[in-house]
Amino acid sequence: MHEMSIAQSLIDILKEEMAKHGAGTLRSVRLHIGQLSAIVPDSLSFCFEVMTSDTEMEGAKLIIETIPLKGTCRECRLTFEIKDYTFECPECNSTEIDTIAGQNLSIVEMEVE
Amino acid sequence: MKISVVKNILEANDRIAQENRAIFDEKGLVVFNLMSSPGAGKTSLLEKTIDGLKDHIRMGVIEGDIQSSHDAERIAQKGIPVVQINTGGACHLDGNMIRDTFKDFDFDDLDLLVVENVGNLVCPAEFQVGEDFKVMILSVTEGADKPSKYPLMFHESKVLLINKTDLLPYVDCDIEVIKKEALRINPRMTLFEISCKTGEGLDAWYSWLKETVENRRADLKGK
Numbered sequence: 001m002h003e004m005s006i007a008q009s010l011i012d013i014l015k016e017e018m019a020k021h022g023a024g025t026l027r028s029v030r031l032h033i034g035q036l037s038a039i040v041p042d043s044l045s046f047c048f049e050v051m052t053s054d055t056e057m058e059g060a061k062l063i064i065e066t067i068p069l070k071g072t073c074r075e076c077r078l079t080f081e082i083k084d085y086t087f088e089c090p091e092c093n094s095t096e097i098d099t100i101a102g103q104n105l106s107i108v109e110m111e112v113e
Numbered sequence: 114m115k116i117s118v119v120k121n122i123l124e125a126n127d128r129i130a131q132e133n134r135a136i137f138d139e140k141g142l143v144v145f146n147l148m149s150s151p152g153a154g155k156t157s158l159l160e161k162t163i164d165g166l167k168d169h170i171r172m173g174v175i176e177g178d179i180q181s182s183h184d185a186e187r188i189a190q191k192g193i194p195v196v197q198i199n200t201g202g203a204c205h206l207d208g209n210m211i212r213d214t215f216k217d218f219d220f221d222d223l224d225l226l227v228v229e230n231v232g233n234l235v236c237p238a239e240f241q242v243g244e245d246f247k248v249m250i251l252s253v254t255e256g257a258d259k260p261s262k263y264p265l266m267f268h269e270s271k272v273l274l275i276n277k278t279d280l281l282p283y284v285d286c287d288i289e290v291i292k293k294e295a296l297r298i299n300p301r302m303t304l305f306e307i308s309c310k311t312g313e314g315l316d317a318w319y320s321w322l323k324e325t326v327e328n329r330r331a332d333l334k335g336k
Contacts, residue, residue: 002205006123036268037265085297106120106122107122109116113114
């Protein structure tokens with residue numbers, strides 16, 4: 001249940017951004033959640049809803065997109081989707097893989113008034 | 114009005130973790146974050162490791178639990194510095210909680226600081242505390258399907274200690290499957306098979322840890 005901590009960090013960032021842009025109402029927020037992260041989207045939405053009631057963010061919609069896990073092979077430079085968490089190059093079988101997407105939690109866009 | 118903001122949601126914690134790390138580095142202190150599900154043997158491993166390396170490494174421990182000071186009392190009996198954090202409900206430790214313990218340690222007297230996280234196979238993997246690396250324990254009673262069910266922690270950890278191997282004859286767990294699955298998710302992982310109960314396999318872990326701490330301290334001194 002670390003979604004509560006994540007929701008709190010999210011709210012802190014949103015507050016700061018809203019103040020920066022002089023916004024009074026938050027309509028929606030678009031989030032990218034990496035496939036490898038251990039976040040349950042429904043539970044994050046629930047925590048966000050509870051924690052923003054009676055604030056300027058009340059009723060804001062969380063649009064959560066799950067970002068597939070992608071890696072680049074250090075040996076043959078192939079970029080591929082890492083399926084089933086198997087960190088092995090499908091081309092040359094190397095296990096020297098750099099994760100390039102699907103591990104982060106980020107805010108990408110917010111709609112305010 | 115749409116505003117585009119590309120920001121890492123965990124940046125506040127990541128920043129504090131980086132600040133912690135800078136302090137550890139300056140003090141030449143090696144830090145690892147010890148994670149597992151509840152009851153896998155984190156505190157037992159530490160008790161053994163403290164005894165096994167007491168002539169070589171000066172260790173300190175931060176104990177994280179939701180409630181109680183049982184674990185800190187166990188570690189304190191070994192005569193090393195220990196601080197208990199009670200998260201009061203939170204399922205993981207974060208950078209801030211670790212920073213709050215700094216006043217209770219004299220880092221100049223330590224080579225290694227171990228952060229024993231809250232027992233949980235999910236959340237602690239997401240929050241950096243300023244560690245050099247992560248170590249996890251999986252006990253054979255938990256089953257061989259855990260790496261594929263909880264990939265993040267296996268992917269993030271440098272070391273996997275498979276504990277309670279003395280129970281293998283009594284449980285339906287294929288240790289080869291654990292090893293294969295863990296290495297599929299994290300091919301760079303170092304694996305040890307241990308039993309904190311019988312002591313089997315612990316010597317290899319002690320040697321690895323001693324060497325790792327010595328190498329890292331030498332690197333830090335060279336900076």
